[in-house]
Amino acid sequence: MREILISGASIAGQTLAYWLARHGMRPTLVERAPGPRMGGNGVDLRDQAIEVAERMGIMPRVRAAAADVQGIKFVNASDRAVARMDMRSAGGEVEIMRGDLVALLSEAESGVEYVFGDSVRALAEDGDGVTVSFEQGATRRFDLVVGADGLHSTVRRLAFGPEQRFLRHKGHYFAFANADSALGEDRWVSMFNLPGKMAGVYRSGNHAQAKAYFIFRSGLLAYDHRDVGEHKRLLKEVFAHETSWRVRELLDGALDDPDLYFDALSQVRMPSWSSGRVALVGDAAYCASPASGAGAELAIVGAYRLAGELAGAADHRVAFRRYEEGLRELVRRKQRIGPNVRMMVPKNRLGMWTRNAVVSVLPRS
Numbered sequence: 001m002r003e004i005l006i007s008g009a010s011i012a013g014q015t016l017a018y019w020l021a022r023h024g025m026r027p028t029l030v031e032r033a034p035g036p037r038m039g040g041n042g043v044d045l046r047d048q049a050i051e052v053a054e055r056m057g058i059m060p061r062v063r064a065a066a067a068d069v070q071g072i073k074f075v076n077a078s079d080r081a082v083a084r085m086d087m088r089s090a091g092g093e094v095e096i097m098r099g100d101l102v103a104l105l106s107e108a109e110s111g112v113e114y115v116f117g118d119s120v121r122a123l124a125e126d127g128d129g130v131t132v133s134f135e136q137g138a139t140r141r142f143d144l145v146v147g148a149d150g151l152h153s154t155v156r157r158l159a160f161g162p163e164q165r166f167l168r169h170k171g172h173y174f175a176f177a178n179a180d181s182a183l184g185e186d187r188w189v190s191m192f193n194l195p196g197k198m199a200g201v202y203r204s205g206n207h208a209q210a211k212a213y214f215i216f217r218s219g220l221l222a223y224d225h226r227d228v229g230e231h232k233r234l235l236k237e238v239f240a241h242e243t244s245w246r247v248r249e250l251l252d253g254a255l256d257d258p259d260l261y262f263d264a265l266s267q268v269r270m271p272s273w274s275s276g277r278v279a280l281v282g283d284a285a286y287c288a289s290p291a292s293g294a295g296a297e298l299a300i301v302g303a304y305r306l307a308g309e310l311a312g313a314a315d316h317r318v319a320f321r322r323y324e325e326g327l328r329e330l331v332r333r334k335q336r337i338g339p340n341v342r343m344m345v346p347k348n349r350l351g352m353w354t355r356n357a358v359v360s361v362l363p364r365s
Ligand SMILES: Cc1cc2nc3c(=O)[nH]c(=O)nc-3n(C[C@H](O)[C@H](O)[C@H](O)COP(=O)(O)OP(=O)(O)OC[C@H]3O[C@@H](n4cnc5c(N)ncnc54)[C@H](O)[C@@H]3O)c2cc1C
Pocket: 007, 008, 009, 010, 011, 012, 013, 030, 031, 032, 033, 037, 038, 039, 040, 041, 042, 043, 098, 118, 119, 120, 148, 149, 150, 151, 152, 153, 154, 155, 176, 261, 281, 282, 283, 284, 289, 290, 291, 293, 295, 296, 297, 299
């Protein structure tokens, strides 16, 4: 029976573990955090990702937990909506809080070994397997290793090289954190702009907790991307002197949130998603960025396909090649993010005015 190590127990890693176990393989999930990370705002499932979730039997619970946000309203400093965008889908799409999705995936697992609070330290591949040493646990042997460890993947660094080769910075940083639900209008995402910055609050009607959004324009910043204290320092530097609208309250909530998520708006572009006995899945291989609205979709579909190809081919090289050939086109389409971020975070006041004028004349769906 194939023994497969997966680094990262988020959406890609858990989906992959589920399907590998279901195909009769033995997956081990190693996650650096002490438990599954439940933070984040809403993520979208659509098309093939919904089909995969149906096959996993979780889709009824995904629909039951779905966020019921109607749209985005752009507000001025007095909290008056200056433009509204209806986001209700025609039915082909389900938005769910990221933490709810992670919890549903965890509940679906069986036959999966979990190791929390550890990380791969080194990989040594030979003819018939990979010897993996960990930061905490004892060295072990696996047939294959899969990196599902996100934008700053450790497995990618060890098997493919430094991340600077593969990350394309898209000129912005963003953060998601918990927010006081009194700060947002029920069932709307409220966004307040300053030139090159946005603070917002996401308020699903069926969740007690609201979520804060922050985005700001910036070239690449040098900081330790694993240090939450650094994330908070940077966020504070950019927003602390903003006193209009609800920026101060949202910032205070974010600075108090131990699960604040902060990162560069970057994409991952790689010429190949496998090297020998090591492959990558989800953001580690082809992050499209939160601006794409497709991160969860690509993670689920990619993990499902990778597991299916491994089940269908005795030779992992054949499986890895087919996985990549089957998914490249979808990734290419989803990585085209167009003007999404520029629309949410105009550079200057003229851009804000133009955006509001355009949004105001868009037809409501
Ligand atoms: C806390 C959090 C909140 C997020 N919020 C949003 C959001 O609101 N909107 C949005 O669009 N996207 C969000 N994302 C990103 C989104 O989850 C991904 O874009 C997408 O779902 C693809 O998932 P993934 O499993 O490939 O990667 P990720 O969800 O990024 O998961 C990677 C996992 O690997 C773990 N990990 C990292 N390094 C190591 C290591 N060395 N060893 C072991 N484990 C490691 C991480 O702790 C994490 O659990 C968030 C991600 C996280 C981790």
